[in-house]
Amino acid sequence: xxxxxxxxxxxxxxxxxxxxxxxxxxxxxxxxxxxxxxxxxxxxxxxxxxxxxxxxxxxxxxxxxxxxxxxxxxxxxxxxxxxxxxxxxxxxxxxxxxxxxxxxxxxxxxxxxxxxxxxxxxxxxxxxxxxxxxxxxxxxxxxxxxxxxxxxxxxxxxxxxxxxxxxxxxxxxxxxxxxxxxxxxxxxxxxxxxxxxxxxxxxxxxxxxxxxxxxxxxxxxxxxxxxxxxxxxxxxxxxxxxxxxxxxxxxxxxxxxxxxxxxxxxxxxxxxxxxxxxxxxxxxxxxxxxxxxxxxxxxxxxxxxxxxxxxxxxxxxxxxxxxxxxxxxxxxxxxxxxxxxx
Amino acid sequence: xxxxxxxxxxxxxxxxxxxxxxxxxxxxxxxxxxxxxxxxxxxxxxxxxxxxxxxxxxxxxxxxxxxxxxxxxxxxxxxxxxxxxxxxxxxxxxxxxxxxxxxxxxxxxxxxxxxxxxxxxxxxxxxxxxxxxxxxxxxxxxxxxxxxxxxxxxxxxxxxxxxxxxxxxxxxxxxxxxxxxxxxxxxxxxxxxxxxxxxxxxxxxxxxxxxxxxxxxxxxxxxxxxxxxxxxxxxxxxxxxxxxxxxxxxxxxxxxxxxxxxxxxxxxxxxxxxxxxxxxxxxxxxxxxxxxxxxxxxxxxxxxxxxxxxxxxxxxxxxxxxxxxxxxxxxxxxxxxxxxxx
Numbered sequence: 270x271x272x273x274x275x276x277x278x279x280x281x282x283x284x285x286x287x288x289x290x291x292x293x294x295x296x297x298x299x300x301x302x303x304x305x306x307x308x309x310x311x312x313x314x315x316x317x318x319x320x321x322x323x324x325x326x327x328x329x330x331x332x333x334x335x336x337x338x339x340x341x342x343x344x345x346x347x348x349x350x351x352x353x354x355x356x357x358x359x360x361x362x363x364x365x366x367x368x369x370x371x372x373x374x375x376x377x378x379x380x381x382x383x384x385x386x387x388x389x390x391x392x393x394x395x396x397x398x399x400x401x402x403x404x405x406x407x408x409x410x411x412x413x414x415x416x417x418x419x420x421x422x423x424x425x426x427x428x429x430x431x432x433x434x435x436x437x438x439x440x441x442x443x444x445x446x447x448x449x450x451x452x453x454x455x456x457x458x459x460x461x462x463x464x465x466x467x468x469x470x471x472x473x474x475x476x477x478x479x480x481x482x483x484x485x486x487x488x489x490x491x492x493x494x495x496x497x498x499x500x501x502x503x504x505x506x507x508x509x510x511x512x513x514x515x516x517x518x519x520x521x522x523x524x525x526x527x528x529x530x531x532x533x534x535x536x537x538x539x540x541x542x543x544x545x546x547x548x549x550x551x552x553x554x555x556x557x558x559x560x561x562x563x564x565x566x567x568x569x570x571x572x573x574x575x576x577x578x579x580x581x582x583x584x585x586x587x588x589x590x591x592x593x594x595x596x597x598x599x600x601x602x603x604x605x606x607x608x609x610x611x
Numbered sequence: 612x613x614x615x616x617x618x619x620x621x622x623x624x625x626x627x628x629x630x631x632x633x634x635x636x637x638x639x640x641x642x643x644x645x646x647x648x649x650x651x652x653x654x655x656x657x658x659x660x661x662x663x664x665x666x667x668x669x670x671x672x673x674x675x676x677x678x679x680x681x682x683x684x685x686x687x688x689x690x691x692x693x694x695x696x697x698x699x700x701x702x703x704x705x706x707x708x709x710x711x712x713x714x715x716x717x718x719x720x721x722x723x724x725x726x727x728x729x730x731x732x733x734x735x736x737x738x739x740x741x742x743x744x745x746x747x748x749x750x751x752x753x754x755x756x757x758x759x760x761x762x763x764x765x766x767x768x769x770x771x772x773x774x775x776x777x778x779x780x781x782x783x784x785x786x787x788x789x790x791x792x793x794x795x796x797x798x799x800x801x802x803x804x805x806x807x808x809x810x811x812x813x814x815x816x817x818x819x820x821x822x823x824x825x826x827x828x829x830x831x832x833x834x835x836x837x838x839x840x841x842x843x844x845x846x847x848x849x850x851x852x853x854x855x856x857x858x859x860x861x862x863x864x865x866x867x868x869x870x871x872x873x874x875x876x877x878x879x880x881x882x883x884x885x886x887x888x889x890x891x892x893x894x895x896x897x898x899x900x901x902x903x904x905x906x907x908x909x910x911x912x913x914x915x916x917x918x919x920x921x922x923x924x925x926x927x928x929x930x931x932x933x934x935x936x937x938x939x940x941x942x943x944x945x946x947x948x949x950x951x952x953x
Contacts, residue, residue: 379797407858417796420804454759454846455721462762462843485850489858501804502847504796505840508827509848513855516749516831520890524883531883538876541866548862 280310281356283375291318293578310356335359345383371565398561407491417504424467434495440591447494450483556581622652623698625717633660635920652698687725713907731906740903749833759846766809776837782933789836792825898923
């Protein structure tokens with residue numbers, strides 16, 4: 270069976286580079302026979318990471334050399350101007366040129382966003398790309414955006430985010446009319462900023478399934494499929510989640526480590542503790558999408574391990590299969606018709 | 612021993628009114644013989660909730676009748692204009708008149724903030740009051756503000772929040788030079804909004820112990836004592852914490868309820884699970900301070916039970932003892948001197 274999906278992986282991005290990307294790529298290929306991968310980066314580093322790989326899997330991997338690497342703390346503007354042969358830039362170029370249908374990078378978020386926007390451009394009708402990610406919630410997931418691509422958004426931007434979020438929720442989690450909520454600091458009409466109130470009015474008039482304001486705790490309640498907010502707020506909320514989950518994890522560890530009895534308990538309770546860890550494992554949620562671009566770009570966490578990076582590749586393949594950019598364009602057209610009263 | 616501290620409690624506020632406020636008041640008095648309380652609200656409702664109370668404790672409670680109640684969903688402007696004899700308003704008046712040194716209310720946050728600001732006024736040098744609360748963190752607490760009093764802040768407002776937060780951290784947790792962090796979406800200089808960047812420059816020039824930008828996950832890391840942000844972001848972050856903690860709590864319950872074996876485990880592990888619940892119990896953190904006012908006002912969660920409301924009374928007494936408003940004024944003066952290069 271020939272591969273129908275080709276993905277470009279930034280082989281040098283993230284804290285670990287090829288030592289994580291290559292094993293994740295091989296693991297992913299062993300599960301999916303319809304995908305082939307292009308590893309972008311330093312040829313010799315990638316070749317040596319591939320040494321000993323299964324020959325059948327190896328056949329579906331092509332190395333594309335790139336001489337530069339974007340550092341994790343590099344300014345986006347510097348990366349854009351000075352790193353035209355970076356593994357990140359070349360991987361995005363491959364999407365632009367149609368050689369790959371999506372790319373995945375664990376590199377510096379700001380540089381990835383700036384470069385993707387510069388190379389791929391936004392979809393017609395979209396002013397700004399956004400970062401979206403599924404968040405675990407009661408009974409499933411909530412898709413939240415923007416998680417940090419841009420601060421200081423207008424009401425129109427928030428409406429565009431709602432359209433993009435709806436398209437992703439439908440594509441990735443097969444939700445027909447995703448319930449869209451606008452993140453605010455109170456449920457009453459009077460609260461929030463003027464921008465949020467204006468966006469709420471626009472969403473009420475839209476063809477989307479808008480359910481009104483939601484608050485920070487509602488993200489996890491299962492009553493909303495898409496949570497829309499500007500990037501500063503979304504990023505703080507996302508990082509807050511990480512921080513709380515980590516702290517509670519540390520509490521659990523401490524309490525089970527308190528004395529000989531509790532340590533024995535931890536052994537006996539291992540299946541339960543493992544199940545808990547699995548459910549709160551951030552690696553299962555690794556892979557945020559940069560949406561609103563003329564192409565699919567997935568951002569993996571910089572510190573992602575093999576399991577986490579493989580999940581990001583999985584999301585890329587899924588978005589290719591569902592053609593998320595085309596879905597966004599269609600929803601935008603519906604929205605335009607709605608506004609023109611057609 | 613005569614009472615040295617007098618606190619006014621809004622007896623009708625919150626979801627439960629006197630049925631929570633009165634038992635919490637009695638429990639608090641049984642632990643503290645230096646405090647007396649004024650219960651404000653409907654006289655007969657409060658009298659009947661006090662029936663059967665210990666006579667010694669009862670001596671330290673005075674009822675102050677108020678004929679109206681601010682509803683939980685009432686608009687702040689309506690409460691301000693139309694409810695001049697509400698239990699909330701009268702309790703704040705008692706602080707203004709010097710009959711009480713602080714007040715505690717579980718009533719509607721918007722109305723409490725608007726009324727407090729109108730009656731008590733802000734401190735000289737403070738443009739806007741803020742809501743501050745201790746957040747559990749590794750090794751202690753982080754004081755975070757603003758948690759929802761005002762959105763759309765200027766850099767100058769954020770600086771004032773930092774001053775207020777430092778004063779509270781010193782007063783409440785005895786931290787001499789609290790480490791102040793400014794909430795942002797990246798640690799690099801280039802990220803964040805213009806307001807945040809301007810505030811960072813002002814904080815760097817201030818006499819405060821400013822450590823730079825922090826992100827949402829750093830709130831819990833123990834490396835920062837005061838986290839400063841505008842109210843929209845702070846409120847979303849706070850509600851996100853509540854949501855995540857609740858969801859993980861539900862996960863733990865589900866996993867221990869999965870089958871007969873795990874239910875048996877839950878019984879055996881009860882001491883550990885109890886300790887965990889105690890450490891993540893939101894009631895222990897109930898009681899947010901409205902700071903920046905010429906007086907002490909503590910907001911309890913609307914749904915607070917007796918344990919939670921008692922904690923809010925405890926915070927009020929502590930802020931009276933430490934005279935938080937005077938501490939803020941002193942820090943502001945230091946700041947003025949610093950700016951004038953004295």
